[in-house]
Amino acid sequence: MERDAVSGARPLEILARVAAQTGEADRAITALQKLLSTPYSGPLGPGAPLTPALLRLDPMFDPLRSDPRFEKIVKEAKEPVATTVPAKSIAVLPFENLSRDPDNAFFTDGVQDEILTDLARIAALKVISRTSVMQYKTGAKRNLRQIGNELGVAHVLEGSVQRVSNRVRVNAQLIDARTDAHLWAQTYDRDLADVFAIQSEIAKIIADQLQAKLSPSEKSAIEQPPTTDITAFNLYSHAKNLFLTAFAGTNGRADLLQAADLLKQAVTRDPLFFQAYCQLAFTEINIYGVLDHTPEYLAQAEAALQSAARLHPDAGETHLARARNFYWGYLDYDGALRELEIARQSLPGEDWIFSLKGYIERRQGSWKECIHDLERATELDPRNVLTLQQLAITYQQLRRYAQEKSTFERILAFEPNDPVTKSQHAFVELDSKADTRPLREVIDSIRDKNPAALPSITDNWLLCAFAERDPAAARKALIALGENPPSLGPISNGEVLNRPFMEGVIARVAKDDTKARSAFTAARELNQIMLRHCACLV
Incomplete structure (x- = not known):
């Protein structure tokens, strides 16, 4: 628990659950007393930590209900301890591709992204991240006042790019989103080789229009072509x-x-393409950390980082890439934080710096700092579902239910039909008030209208069925999980609370002791196989 404040308490919760089922009341109660005073991410469903409300409903703790110590824990339902839009704020919306060749769409996106990246280097500006602005596609007429309100900015930049042979035409216009007033517009018609100079000119003019003073280092970075x-x-x-x-x-x-x-391919064509090396390092470490824990991907992330460091050892992007490798590759949280602090000096508008800091601070148990940094990340990237979900999960771990619920509502405002967010939002009522009705209604609606989405929310369905002592619904949820492990929290513990274990709990709820004993015996045998396998790997 000292090493990782997020997941460190999960084994203790598993111990409490198993001890309750095996009649070891003292061990279960001791574990529960510790867990109820600890912020953490639980091993089941959406990763909710145990709460008095959940304990009132969870059938795994039924053997403890006559114990006065358990009754005391259940009764102690305590929780642990509007913004103004800044004038110097802007969203660079996707530019329109006016070229006949649709393949030039990537070129157009790149022009927009470079202008956005240049502006984000300026400490005096608030610049919305690309993840959020890319959702406002070109083609349909934009309501700029609404976009400004949704992104929390006073200004938007629109534009278009037309590439013909070795010529490029870039049009850009700056608009006050509060009044729809056009503040500046310019068309650049130049040789294709001058496109990066155009991007730098636009960024500097926008900074001047918004009265954001550039430091010498910011000006130099903006003028450097990628x-x-x-x-x-x-x-x-x-x-x-x-x-x-x-x-x-x-x-x-x-x-x-x-x-x-x-x-x-890009760095093969241009071995001096620094930003491409940084992006390659980010891509490889994501493959390693999220998709495939194969050492070759970590090695490739390290190789890309070293190439970037040889070109620009002191650049903020180099320090950010190193921080990512420390975090995902080596679990070196202190090293990652040191690199992020250096990166922040020259990349003040990079949302990833703040979100990654928040994730590390959460693991270290620095909850106040974690909330501050994740909130800052969502200010810079207000439509990033992943960051908002992580912020909501953090509030859940702290049992701050009102903030958790409002954060899920921020996602639902622009993703109203997302099944995972809808179920997580409804789960707050079960988590905080032992009220299963909102979650059951959401699950029933998804089963009726969007059955293909069921595998993504069946963990919550299973927990809801347990809470309502409904073995038939629990069996349906377990079937809907398919081959997935039956406990898909933020990091799965399905190897411990495996499918036979869940079948045993369902049998207990159905008061079928013979089937429960058989299922728990099978669960123990599976775990013994897993432990022997782990021993062979040591």
Whole structure:
């Protein structure tokens, strides 16, 4: 628990559950007393820590209900201990591709992204991250006042790019989102090789229009072109698009692998393409940390980082890439925090710095700092579902239910039909008030209207069925899980609370002691096999 404040308490909860089922009341009660005073991420369902409300409903603790110590724990239902839009704030919306060749869409996205990246270097500005602005696609008429309100900015930049042979035309206009007033507009018609100079000019003009003073280092960074090779730039822009959308669809692994391949092509064409090396390191460490814990991906992330460091050892992007490798590759939290603090000096508008700091601070039990940094990340990237979910989970771990619920509502405001968020939002009522009705209604609605989404919310369905002592619904939820482990919290503990164990709990709820004993025996045998396998790997 000292090593990892988020997941360190999970084994203790598992011990409490198993001890309750095996009649070891003293051990279970001691564990529960510790757990109820500890913020952490639980091993079941959405990762909720145990609460008095959950204990009142959870059938795994039924053997303890006559124990006065348990009754005391259940009764002690205590929780642990509107913004103004800044004038110097802007969202760079996706630019329109006016070229006849649709393949130039990646080039257009790259132009927009470079302008956004340049502006985000300026400490005096609040600049919305690309993850949030990319959702406002071109084509349909935009309501700029509404967009400004949704993103929390006073200004928006719109534009278009047209590439014909070796010429490029870039149009940009700055608009006050509060009044719809056009503050500045310019069309640049130049040689294709001048496109990076155009991007730098636009960024400096926007800073001047918003009265944001540039430091010498900010001005120098903005004027530095990312590459001199347009084809390498296209490959890099395509890879960034794939990376940004990889975790939102069903082809995440394939998209990340393709992104890595495109970035390798980019740095082959231009071995001095610093930003491509940084993006390659980020892509490889995500593959290693999230998808495939194969050492070769960590080695490739390290190789890309070393290439970036040789080019610009003191750049904020280099320190950010090193922090990511420390965090995902080596679990070196202190090292990652040191690198992030250095990166923040030259990348004040980089939302990833704040979100990654928040994740590390959460693991270290620095809850106040974690909340502060995750909130800052959501200010810079207000439509990033992952960051908002992590903020909500943090409030859940602290048992701050009102903030947890309102954070899920922020997601539902722009993703109203997302089944996972809807079930998590409803789960707050079960978690805090032992009220299963909202969650059951959401599950019934998803079963009726969107059955394909059931596997993504069946953990909550299973917990709801347990809470209502409904063995038939619990069996249906377990079937809907398919081959997935039956306890998919933020990090699965399905190897411990395996499927036979859950079948045993269902049998207990159904008062079928013979079937329960058989299932628990099978669960123990599976765990013994797992332990022997682990011993062989040591």
